[in-house]
Amino acid sequence: MAERLTRQGRQVVIIDRELPSLGSTVASTAMLLWETDRPLFELAQLYNFEKAVRCYRASHHAARGLLALVTDHGIACQMRPRLSLYLAVDDSPKLVRNEYALRSRADLPTLFLDRVELLNRFGIARAGALLSRDAADADPVRLTRGLLDVSLQRGARLLKANAVAYDSAASTVTVGLENGLSIEARHVVLATGYVMPNIVGSTSNQPASSWAIATRRRPNALWPEQALIWEATRNYHYARTTPDGRVIFGGEDDDAIIDPEARAAATPAKVRALKERLKALWPRASTEVAFTWSGAFDTTRDGLPLIGAVPGYRNILAAFGYGGNGITFSFLAAELLGTLLSGGSSPLLDVLALDRDLPANDAPSDSQA
Template sequence: MFDPETTEQSDLREGRSPWHSDGVASPFRPLAQNISCDVLIVGAGISGALMAEHLTALGHDVVLIDREEPGRGSTVASTAMLLWEIDRRLGFLTDRIGFERAANIYRYSYRSVAGLAALVQEQAIACDFTLRPSLYLAAEEVGARALMDELALRHRAELPGAFLGHADLLGTFGITREGALLSPGSAEADPLRLAHGLLTRALSRGARLFHDEAVRYESLGRRAGVTLASGHSIEAGAVVLATGYVLPDIVRSDLHDIGASWALATPAQAPAALWRERALIWEASEDYLYARTTADGRIVIGGEDEDGMTDAPERAAKGPAKAAALLGKLATLRPQAEIAADMVWSGVFGRTSDGLPLIGEVPGHPRLFAAYGYGGNGITFSYMASRIIARLIAGHREPWYEDVALDRAAP
């Protein structure tokens, strides 16, 4: 157990977010001896938690390790906007890999949010999970005409959504932009409670959790071995790397880089200050502004992304200026809101140049699997990864997995 109110700095995140949890009722200590299991998951954040819940439900003997308290890395820095829309538009992906392949990935992303919603309901995980529409705003790079073209492609892919022109957007949401796409099927949650709820389900099925760090990986024929910082080792039928933006040396991709993002949470707002349907808001630009509400009526707004910035003190030094910039954008977006920051935080995330995740087998390392490069679709792609990797472990492969493979070529 840990104190969720503690403000900490780590490589992954800095500051304090509004997410709270009673933790995971499991001892969290280094491994005391060498052990074996069916699947070892390296990382006990939301990606590892989704993986552990699914694999234990399938009957696997699962072990998780993490160098930090579960969920206290990049998960607690997430704004948990569970969008099925991908950072790169369907039109962008169509130009690079063709419409059918791009549409297939978009549809799978849409089903991933629906699958996560069903899982949360089935397992009765208390995490403020709520289905929300998304509002994708026109920006300087992408105007109303481009949004209508994007919507036409989505409809061709049998994906939902509608275009709002300037007048409709202003009248319905009070937002002054050239236009927007309004789409159902996204969601929001408290990411820390979601991760801990999933871990609790996995632990109840026999999963084991240890405070340790992997320092060396090796393939052992039909199995894999991992040496830990404690000096002990774990032998597993498969190893899954779910370590946030931190790619081990054995994982390489020309598509992957690292960015930092800042976010803040306002005080609880008067109901009239919150927009219709409390939609998830984001912009049609590369480094986009994003906003959502919380169960207790706060507005969470984020953006101001920068490349790199893995040093927590450096991000902390930029925090006041980033918060001021975000508050200025909130005042433009929602002037009737209380424009104040109650909490400010930052986090580091991995992203790819094509907007698609890196999921699958680690090239040249049999029985090692990885999930990285989620960008703004963190939890949605985490769910997707848990299903893909479970099937790969079982020996099943679908042709479209090549479109998210770790060694796919740059477009």
């Protein structure tokens, strides 16, 4: 966000109560996918085909834009263009075939692989998969710090403080800090992750926790082409490789365990489950786990982010609810809010509005069976 706003020539003050990159960022597995947590066919059921395609195309554009941005600035964050594999979870490829049909109709860069094609090319035994280009992976901490450095070099200021109050009654917004001081600004953007101020009254978001493991280095035992892997189900597992030959495998998401102490208590059982799931997916992976971690993130009921003006508060904007697409959606949010602050608009701002109404029929679809 700061990079986008300083690119516009704006004076930017970044307020962070923690050291930058040491919150949920450090827990990210940095799988930069453009497919959202909700498959295209589910979004089309929730809204309509045109609106669903608009969101998917915007996410695809954001993923490509982020890769170009990192390349343009020469940020050393181990970013690697990747393919992505969206795996069937049962013995039938029907659901991924249905998804492929809609993606083809939308002209999105995806191929369908049947069981034999998937096994021959990637060595993975599932009923089928969708293979997509334009994904990427990276080191999330180096990426964050690299973008922050670009912003600071342009004149942005970083303030370690805790913002506790917001007053937008006047022509400017006053941000009250915990230490008693205050800052006045023409506009305020809230990009605080899953811990949003009380003035943001959205009911569409829900925090959840996710766990991940990283294996010992075993560079000769990785799957072909080292594609990013995730599954065609609501609570999916996900996998990627690292440049030094590890497998990162995550999932076991839980919206009932948010507190750090509770997450720590649940970690041994979650790690055992992840090891079993990884062995079933890729038996050649190292059975030795070198690192384990967990983190909290924000989800929404429709799998789309919340981006736009905070209702009832003039000149205060917010961006959150990124789900499993945190890095990709943060780029999208920066582009949309940058456009909005420059006097422009986008149809996406209506689709992603903080006070949008979700369709009443939000029951689990067949993809969750």
